[in-house]
Amino acid sequence: MIYLDHAATTPLDPSVLAAMEPFLQADYGNPSSAHAAGQAARRGVERAREQVATALGVPPLDVIFTSGGTEADNAAVKGIAWARRESDGASHLVTTAIEHHAVLEAMEWLAEHQGFSLDVVPVGPSGVVDPEQFLAALRHDTAVVSLMAANNEIGTLQPLDVVGPAVRDCGVILHTDAVQAFGRAPLDPQEWGVGALALSAHKFNGPKGVGVLLLGRDIPVQSLLHGGGQERGVRSGTFNAAGIVGCGAAAELVTSTMAEEVPRLRGLRDRMLDRLLTVQGVSLNGDRERRLPHNINVAVAGCDGEALLLALDAAGVAASTGSACQSGATEPSHVLSAVGAPVDHGHVRFTMGRTTSEDDVTTAADLFTHCVKRLRDAGGAFV
Numbered sequence: 001m002i003y004l005d006h007a008a009t010t011p012l013d014p015s016v017l018a019a020m021e022p023f024l025q026a027d028y029g030n031p032s033s034a035h036a037a038g039q040a041a042r043r044g045v046e047r048a049r050e051q052v053a054t055a056l057g058v059p060p061l062d063v064i065f066t067s068g069g070t071e072a073d074n075a076a077v078k079g080i081a082w083a084r085r086e087s088d089g090a091s092h093l094v095t096t097a098i099e100h101h102a103v104l105e106a107m108e109w110l111a112e113h114q115g116f117s118l119d120v121v122p123v124g125p126s127g128v129v130d131p132e133q134f135l136a137a138l139r140h141d142t143a144v145v146s147l148m149a150a151n152n153e154i155g156t157l158q159p160l161d162v163v164g165p166a167v168r169d170c171g172v173i174l175h176t177d178a179v180q181a182f183g184r185a186p187l188d189p190q191e192w193g194v195g196a197l198a199l200s201a202h203k204f205n206g207p208k209g210v211g212v213l214l215l216g217r218d219i220p221v222q223s224l225l226h227g228g229g230q231e232r233g234v235r236s237g238t239f240n241a242a243g244i245v246g247c248g249a250a251a252e253l254v255t256s257t258m259a260e261e262v263p264r265l266r267g268l269r270d271r272m273l274d275r276l277l278t279v280q281g282v283s284l285n286g287d288r289e290r291r292l293p294h295n296i297n298v299a300v301a302g303c304d305g306e307a308l309l310l311a312l313d314a315a316g317v318a319a320s321t322g323s324a325c326q327s328g329a330t331e332p333s334h335v336l337s338a339v340g341a342p343v344d345h346g347h348v349r350f351t352m353g354r355t356t357s358e359d360d361v362t363t364a365a366d367l368f369t370h371c372v373k374r375l376r377d378a379g380g381a382f383v
């Protein structure tokens with residue numbers, strides 16, 4: 001199988017598994033226990049915290065481990081909104097139309113059920129938000145805004161470097177979902193004035209079910225979870241020691257290899273994209289330049305997206321129609337709708353990763369060409 005769905009999830013790197021193994025067996029103590037077994041596990045957690053902090057250029061105390069990106073997004077968006085409303089009555093929220101559901105639905109829920117007001121800023125066909133339009137949505141009572149670093153479906157990079165400092169100057173807290181960007185695009189939370197940031201380890205060759213909420217210690221927050229008071233009281237619950245150790249090891253791995261890996265991925269991506277674009281009726285969704293180096297998302301005329309995906313799968317290529325988190329849904333994704341992607345086309349996302357080779361992308365491009373032709377010959381349906 002040629003796996004081109006690294007935006008959905010990535011394989012666990014063998015070096016990450018090796019780092020985790022002791023914490024699945026020998027070092028099984030509870031990291032909150034005072035005895036030696038607990039403290040051995042605690043050392044693993046604290047080392048991981050340092051690895052993540054170094055990767056992001058922030059103090060280790062700002063790093064809070066969670067169960068993944070969804071929890072980190074919810075904890076930031078809801079937790080900051082609740083805290084700001086309680087401290088100074090701020091009850092307005094701003095985000096964009098192309099955020100992941102973990103942000104968009106959290107904000108919509110706050111608006112529908114908790115009396116917050118919400119502005120969702122649109123994006124044009126480029127899939128990149130206009131900084132001026134985003135900043136124009138800010139109000140004197142804005143509690144928290146959320147702008148993703150990179151989109152999960154079309155890979156577009158958002159102008160955090162411009163928006164972040166301006167939001168900070170307005171005294172508003174900025175959350176960013178950096179789940180897709182981490183390890184693949186530069187991130188500078190401190191320089192950009194980011195108050196909260198979400199990561200997910202399984203998107204960067206770490207284990208599933210563990211993530212990071214980067215939260216400045218000056219950021220007001222109410223906790224989603226109440227319990228033992230771990231992680232500054234922001235995220236109670238027994239530490240997932242092995243998962244956290246894997247998250248730290250993976251963060252170190254991807255940041256230490258980014259300088260070679262990003263141009264390599266971009267080369268593979270461009271090689272494949274150029275081949276796909278030679279097929280008549282195929283066009284790229286979203287901006288080509290302001291884009292993650294490993295992301296292709298194409299619109300294909302005369303083919304049903306699900307049918308094309310099944311045909312590719314049968315031919316041995318794993319791709320995606322959009323966000324894996326909503327696979328099974330047949331209506332066009334909110335991201336493709338937001339960028340005005342043609343509704344009568346099929347849409348396919350290919351995302352490369354550490355394990356992708358040149359052969360993989362050239363073979364996958366040939367198989368794509370073949371599948372599109374077969375489907376079109378059959379009137380667009382899978383046969």
Ligand SMILES: Cc1ncc(COP(=O)(O)O)c(C=O)c1O
Binds near residue numbers: 070102179180209
């Ligand atoms: C941009 C983005 N945010 C959040 C998430 C959710 O992360 P997790 O799978 O760790 O809950 C994903 C996963 O697809 C994502 O792509």
